[in-house]
Amino acid sequence: MSEPNLNVVDPEISRLIADENRREFETIRLIASENYASHAVMQATGSCLTNKYSEGYAKKRYYEGQQVIDQVEELACGRLRELFGAEHVNVQPYSGSPANLAVYLAFCNAGDTVMGLGLASGGHLTHGHSVSITGKYFKSIPYGVRRTDCRIDMDEVRALAKEHRPKLLWAGTTAYPRTLDFAAFRSIADEVGAIFAADIAHIAGLVCAGVHPSPMAFADVVTSTTHKTFRGPRGGMIFCKKEHAAAIDKAVFPGLQGGPHNHTTAGIAVAAKEAQTPAFKQYATQVVTNARVLAEALLARGFGVVTGGTDNHLMLIDLTSKGVAGKPAAQALDRAGLVANYNAVPFDPRKPFDPSGLRIGTPSVTSRGMKEPEMARIAAWIDQVVSTPSDDALIAGIAAEVKALCATLPAPGLTV
Ligand code: DSN
Numbered sequence: 001m002s003e004p005n006l007n008v009v010d011p012e013i014s015r016l017i018a019d020e021n022r023r024e025f026e027t028i029r030l031i032a033s034e035n036y037a038s039h040a041v042m043q044a045t046g047s048c049l050t051n052k053y054s055e056g057y058a059k060k061r062y063y064e065g066q067q068v069i070d071q072v073e074e075l076a077c078g079r080l081r082e083l084f085g086a087e088h089v090n091v092q093p094y095s096g097s098p099a100n101l102a103v104y105l106a107f108c109n110a111g112d113t114v115m116g117l118g119l120a121s122g123g124h125l126t127h128g129h130s131v132s133i134t135g136k137y138f139k140s141i142p143y144g145v146r147r148t149d150c151r152i153d154m155d156e157v158r159a160l161a162k163e164h165r166p167k168l169l170w171a172g173t174t175a176y177p178r179t180l181d182f183a184a185f186r187s188i189a190d191e192v193g194a195i196f197a198a199d200i201a202h203i204a205g206l207v208c209a210g211v212h213p214s215p216m217a218f219a220d221v222v223t224s225t226t227h228k229t230f231r232g233p234r235g236g237m238i239f240c241k242k243e244h245a246a247a248i249d250k251a252v253f254p255g256l257q258g259g260p261h262n263h264t265t266a267g268i269a270v271a272a273k274e275a276q277t278p279a280f281k282q283y284a285t286q287v288v289t290n291a292r293v294l295a296e297a298l299l300a301r302g303f304g305v306v307t308g309g310t311d312n313h314l315m316l317i318d319l320t321s322k323g324v325a326g327k328p329a330a331q332a333l334d335r336a337g338l339v340a341n342y343n344a345v346p347f348d349p350r351k352p353f354d355p356s357g358l359r360i361g362t363p364s365v366t367s368r369g370m371k372e373p374e375m376a377r378i379a380a381w382i383d384q385v386v387s388t389p390s391d392d393a394l395i396a397g398i399a400a401e402v403k404a405l406c407a408t409l410p411a412p413g414l415t416v
Helices: 013-024 039-045 069-084 096-108 153-163 182-192 204-208 242-256 260-277 279-298 328-337 361-369 370-386 392-407
Strands: 088-090 115-116 139-143 168-172 195-199 223-225 236-240 313-316 341-343 355-360
Touching: 013 392, 069 088, 069 204, 069 260, 088 242, 088 341, 096 168, 096 195, 096 223, 096 236, 096 242, 096 279, 115 153, 139 153, 168 182, 182 195, 182 313, 204 279, 236 260, 260 279, 279 313, 279 361, 279 370, 328 341, 328 355, 328 370, 328 392, 370 392
Parallel strands: 115 139, 115 168, 168 195, 195 223
Antiparallel strands: 088 236, 223 236, 313 355, 341 355
């Protein structure tokens, strides 16, 4: 007996999914942390594996019936270890924040000192920001970027580490356009006896494709999400050296989580298989090229580009010279079908909810096959919208042009 389809069981949710499918297809998605997961990843994620409880790890579970799930998790882990050159990986964290919390649980006690890049300088909440549990339960000493060039100042990191002797030192970013000096972080961690954790959530796809330096040889532990440049389903993963494997596994389960999301694990395994292909390396290379070309085009149009450019998949635009704040600019761009997010820039005189900047990334547009010519068009559209954010006719015209361009390009995973 066949079961009724979603549109029969729940027409409202069915319609909303169709609406989101259309929005993702018809717009140019420039949010640096988003992407399109492939149809194969979506199939794995939408499978019967969502039905199974599997608390524990392969061959050491608390429920029977793991004949298939153990194989799924072992496949995912094996592919990831090979892809990233890691000794151990845990694929059970529900996402990036839980992965980072597992690192605290594995290595720290409440009250310990931790160091990470401050949120206002492009760090992440879970690297010790005051409103996060990681800033409330630990003594957080944030480091920043230099005023002169907005790059991480390794001399400052070293001086702060020597003064405060952190138990845990984070290198990881959400809005930083340059590569990180993982070797320097390692040597600072060694000088002060800290655990060195690298959070590569944004750049995991670039790292495994070899277009961004890898922290694997330097960090004690490496955390990541799986859905950004890596192009998997929403999830998290933690790599570590063998000596830390038991501590990390215990921190994830039973320390923080219950049963793993096996459908997500399967999606991660599929994404890892896709990331092993030459096509993925080409994709990651083009992500970085597109970001560089887009940043150069925006610079040429008089935009302030933080650090003067980018080495990775994103850029931070300071709109001060354009006389508009980040939020109204992002809202006008959204109406034009160019979806980005407003973002603080380093030393921003404005408040975080109404900052001076925009964060723009190229992972999603590159997944649709966009290259240098499309980056030039996107820069021109951004310039037009930001210059006249209240011109509804102009914005409607650009939205139509964006839609026409998107109609010519495949969007992985979407049903059109
Ligand atoms: N929310 C993610 C981002 O947009 O960068 C970080 O967790």
